[in-house]
Amino acid sequence: MRAEKRKIYILPTPAGLFMGVILLVTLVASLNENNNLGLLLTFFLFSMALCSTFSTHRNLKGIIIESMECPAVFAEDPICIHLQLFSGNHRRTGLELCSRKKTSAMVSMNKNSSGVLELHLPAMTRGIYQLPALSLQCRAPLGLFYAWIRLPHELKAMVYPKPLPGPMPEPEGKGSGKESSGRETQTMGNEDFEGHRSYVPGDPISRIDWKIFSRNRGMHIKNFGGPAQSLVLDYNDFKNMDTEERLSRLCHGILQASSRGLAFGLRLPGKEIKPASSRQHREQCLYLLASFQGEDPVEDLFSMMLNAIGEEKNAFIIKR
Template sequence: MSIRSDWRAAWQRHFFRWIDKRVPPARQISLNRKNLYIFPNRTGFLYLVMTLLIWLLGTNYQNNLILALCYLMVSLFVVAIHHTFANLSGISVRFVQATPAFAGEAASFVLELSTRNRYGSEHVEIRWGDGEARTLTLAPATPQRVSLQVPSRQRGYLRPGRLLIQSHFPLGIIRCWSWLNLEAAALIYPAPAAIDEPQHLASSGREEGGTSTRGGDDFSGLREYQPGDPIKHIAWKQFAQHKGLFTKEYEAYFSAEKWLDWHSLNQLQELRLSGLCYWALHYERQQIPYGLSLPGLTLAPALGDYHLQAVLKALAQFNLAREAGYVD
């Protein structure tokens, strides 16, 4: 099975490279003789075998009625080839938009299909690769939109791959199909993960309503020396003035505003992004203004759907251009 699957994958890559030379990737593609392929399916091969057996039977017994049936079946087969091809020829497929999703969820890709066939196009099946399939009937000169779901695994840009469009109409013995390489991508946000709330250092000393914690860089005062205090924190100046032995205390002052601060967390990159995503959604639900501070990017505190989308987009795109070669 492994050899067979490897051979099939290699053949498919070669076939897709050949397709891209004939039909380059685009946001909108029309189906015609350059990108449509047609061949009998399993039912079609059984139909041909049955036709051959009837022809042998009619020839052996020299029965004109049986031979007439055989010729009728061959005629229907040839007619089916033309009608199946005509059913897909003239269809135009356009990528409209993709709905962002969180990692692990399914993203929706919206496509618009229309046909120039004056009789319309019936029983048209479309799907992304091995994804869910949708069957449509297109009316002439009437665009129709369809949404296809594609599961996501990680943040960044989800590219669904090639779109399969096919039909077995009208007799079900001929398969006409095409693989379309549409320029489509959906933005995938980090999956929200609950972590400790990020804190943002105040920009200038104490702030009204802010919080503080020991162990920072700002001097806060003196206290009497206690055994075990670090020697570097001893107030030697006061000791030299015979005022006693004191220890210097330091604090860190945090901003009263809510900030999604990258530097305040110590988790791995993906967990940090998931945690910042979680708190962004939390602050938005609670209607608490929040800002975002990432290496090389700062968004001022705000609220609203536009601000939330900007924050989630920044988290989804973080380091992608440098690490994976993505371009927005």
């Protein structure tokens, strides 16, 4: 996307309005007193402000927006928006990415160079958020005017549940078809070395044979066979917990299983994912946790009301 001249908006800043008032006062006073030096100063400052207007507008004209991304985060972590820019044939100074009252740090770029703007927004709870309106603006060079362009986007911020450490199921050894907690398992080779195969995007990095890669023979994955097993993380296995705590425990289990290279599955009310160990499988499971709506919305609302009443009652007792 290239910033076109007709899509750039410009308005005076509070400092620019204050300077306009000063220029008006000095103009009236100079005309009233017939002071040529005062008129010269007034017109000189007015010409500076006029040049500042064109310079601020030119600072955005022709800038190229290469990409805009919003990586997924976990609950209570800030949402980070990355905006990749290319300066083009002009030097750019004091660029900012804005969303309502949130503003990123300023970035300047030389001619024919790239730059990245990062805007952090708060995200308290899990879910999928539609990002608010974003704009690219600048106040250079004198701060008397600010120009901006609106950034059309359809980005959504994905916030996963916050991982909550706790006891998680462990795959059992050879010859066991189920775990002690009742979770189904299936064999997944992870112990005896059987050979190599070509790397496929999404394969665990821990299984890459770096010795072969260092010899410029390409990336290969080590194949194992043996009694190691996979697990299925079940929503209903976490008793006496509310919805968010269950999802946090499941999120922790997904991250742990993925880091260990285990195949894992996910079972939610009305949805089940078969065990796998790829990166795409991990992202799919985390997406299901982020977008989970609950078993019964009426029951969840009733539970939230009871919790709120209990907190209010406790607060009253503490005040007494």
